[in-house]
Amino acid sequence: MRTTRRAIAGLAALTALVALSACSDDSDSDTSADRKAAAPNAPGAPGGGKDAPANPKALPAAASGATFVALGDSYAAGVKIPVIVPAAPPGCSRSESNYAHLVARQQNITGFVDATCGGARTPDMTAGQQTQGSPPPQFDALRPDTALVTLGIGGNDIGFSEIVTTCVIQSRSTTSTQPCTDKYTAGGNDELAKRIAETGPKIAATIAGIKQRSPKARILVVGYPTILPETGTCPAQVPVAEGDLPYLRKVVPALNDMLAKEAAGQGAEYVDTYAGSAGHDVCRPAGTKWIEGIKPESPAAPVHPNALGQEGLAKAVLAKLG
DSSP states (O other): OOOHHHHHHHHHHHHHHHHHHHOOOOOOTTOHHHHHHSOTTOOSSTTOSTTSOOOTTSOOOOTTOOEEEEEESHHHHTTTOSSBOTTSOGGGOOBTTSHHHHHHHHHTOSSEEEOOOTTOOGGGGTSOOOSTTOOOOGGGGOOTTEEEEEEEOOTTTTTHHHHHHHHHHHTTOSSOSSHHHHHHTGGGOOHHHHHHHHHHHHHHHHHHHHHHHOTTOEEEEEOOOOOSOSSOOOTTTOOSOGGGHHHHTTHHHHHHHHHHHHHHHTTOEEEOOTGGGTTOSTTSOTTTOSBOOSSOSSSSOTTSBOHHHHHHHHHHHHHHHO
16 A cells, blocks of 8 residues: 555665765775675685586686686675675675675685775676775776676666655655656556666676686676565555565566576576575564565665675575586
8 A cells, every 4th residue: 555654754764875885896806894894814715626526617727826706786795784894895785794795705715805885887797986985996806816706787887776666656646546656657668678678788798707817717697586465565665656566576587587687698607596585575573584575673774785795695606506
């Protein structure tokens, strides 16, 4: 049920969401804080040791020790999830409990560098992000001997926070039961589908850029998890018009399909986090949900993964690593 009260109640939280989206890139190429997240005396990357059995999916060996670089946006950074990496640019809100940190610890990967940053878009891979702390281009973290790269990007390229904000505001409409859908499909053209299609070449170019800088790296393109429930709604956490939910439910799967296609086209691997996150959407109770709603019940940014969600994403990445 759409109500003006619910929509207005969500605007304060949306202000924070927009602020996070306004953040640009990050990369602290080699901070000591990030290195502490990995086991200090860990062996080389799985399969990379000289006595390790042959494994086509193993991380390649590197003369200076296998390295792992995490690239991406707020879903990858784990914004507002304690503890925030103290040496990282403040605008990035990079968590020591994001999925990359969890993977590095689990795999005992040395040389781990987390370059993720809230609000990042594909251009922020190669240009300094305009956010507090002025992080350098995320690609600055890549090296010729980098063995593993995770990339979680694309949501901000299609205007994630703008979509959320617009649909909450549009829910106050008194003339339509699906005002957000009407806005984004006006004239028979699906604006969000267009944005996803236009982001495809940017993802392809980003993967190609990683391969150029780190030719030995195994590249994992990490998709986005389930946000909305398959049926039903929870207006307190998702204050959008109920009639808009069928349209909005299609956005993340469409974005993920594009990411999977571009990953395959560039010889990278896609990590599906959507299927495994079913039943952990914003409408689930605290302790079950992986994604917080407009008014977070656990430490996290609005409409972003919480600590439990990051654990779920880490499991998906670890399963892909094998």
